[in-house]
Amino acid sequence: MTIGDLTQTTLAGNTVWILVGDSRHVLGQIEPGIAQCCVTSPPYWGLRDYDHGDQIGAESSPEAYVSNLVAVFRGVRRVLRDNGTLWLNVGDGYARNGGTGRSGPNALVGNTRKLIQQRNCKVPNCWGLKDRDLMGLPWRVAFALQEDGWLLRSKITWIKKAPMPESVKNRPSNATEDIFLFAKNPNYYYNNQAMREESGANLRNYWVLGPDSSGVPHPAVFPRELARRCILLGSRPGDVILDPFSGSGTSGVVAAQSNRRAILVELNPVYAQQSQMRINQDLQLTMIP
Numbered sequence: 198m199t200i201g202d203l204t205q206t207t208l209a210g211n212t213v214w215i216l217v218g219d220s221r222h223v224l225g226q227i228e229p230g231i232a233q234c235c236v237t238s239p240p241y242w243g244l245r246d247y248d249h250g251d252q253i254g255a256e257s258s259p260e261a262y263v264s265n266l267v268a269v270f271r272g273v274r275r276v277l278r279d280n281g282t283l284w285l286n287v288g289d290g291y292a293r294n295g296g297t298g299r300s301g302p303n304a305l306v307g308n309t310r311k312l313i314q315q316r317n318c319k320v321p322n323c324w325g326l327k328d329r330d331l332m333g334l335p336w337r338v339a340f341a342l343q344e345d346g347w348l349l350r351s352k353i354t355w356i357k358k359a360p361m362p363e364s365v366k367n368r369p370s371n372a373t374e375d376i377f378l379f380a381k382n383p384n385y386y387y388n389n390q391a392m393r394e395e396s397g398a399n400l401r402n403y404w405v406l407g408p409d410s411s412g413v414p415h416p417a418v419f420p421r422e423l424a425r426r427c428i429l430l431g432s433r434p435g436d437v438i439l440d441p442f443s444g445s446g447t448s449g450v451v452a453a454q455s456n457r458r459a460i461l462v463e464l465n466p467v468y469a470q471q472s473q474m475r476i477n478q479d480l481q482l483t484m485i486p
Contacts, residue, residue: 446472
């Protein structure tokens with residue numbers, strides 16, 4: 198593979214490639230049909246500033262956000278094998294009116310050195326949204342992908358053991374997120390023996406998972422166990438796992454630890470470098486007897 202800014206780690210035959218660039222462009226340079234499954238979580242709309250002009254999630258409207266994700270996953274579908282699957286975690290948000298400042302419903306809140314957690318300061322003019330409406334973004338993305346040709350097979354509820362606290366008094370606090378299973382074609386690979394309930398029954402569509410530390414200063418890290426379940430269910434040893442929104446590199450770490458290879462795409466070169474360091478460290482620790 199010879200693609201632009203590329204770094205790779207190989208340990209015990211498990212190679213993780215990290216490609217730096219915009220997934221909407223980079224995916225078109227990858228060999229078609231090379232990946233067995235895609236496990237990813239794109240930036241949530243209007244939540245954080247990742248300090249890059251081409252970032253997804255900072256669009257002026259949620260409609261543009263959905264459209265951009267459709268374009269990315271059209272590229273993913275090209276890179277997947279004909280029997281491949283997509284495992285997609287997408288977050289939701291509320292439409293809010295108001296200004297910005299140090300306090301209030303639309304305050305700008307410092308997150309890390311450069312990242313800003315920001316709440317929307319104007320209700321988007323689409324979908325009949327009103328002030329305080331839950332936007333339903335995960336399902337809007339899912340339906341848009343379905344319309345674009347993906348086969349929507351399952352919705353899994355991720356129940357968080359340690360959810361972020363919310364100071365709300367007029368609704369229940371959020372403690373779940375959605376994970377969607379899509380297939381490229383009706384005859385897709387799914388190993389239902391790879392993960393089972395403790396009773397031996399077929400895995401159910403709710404997963405109770407806690408957070409874990411990635412060791413890198415990335416604000417949105419999903420648990421290793423979430424990636425592990427998707428990878429084991431959707432691929433065989435030696436297969437290639439794709440993540441077009443690599444972030445902290447979790448999919449690559451788990452893929453290599455599960456005797457798979459991985460192709461990660463990351464827009465921000467700083468995150469790509471941090472992911473490389475994390476993957477190198479995690480894989481070396483895994484190999485220590």
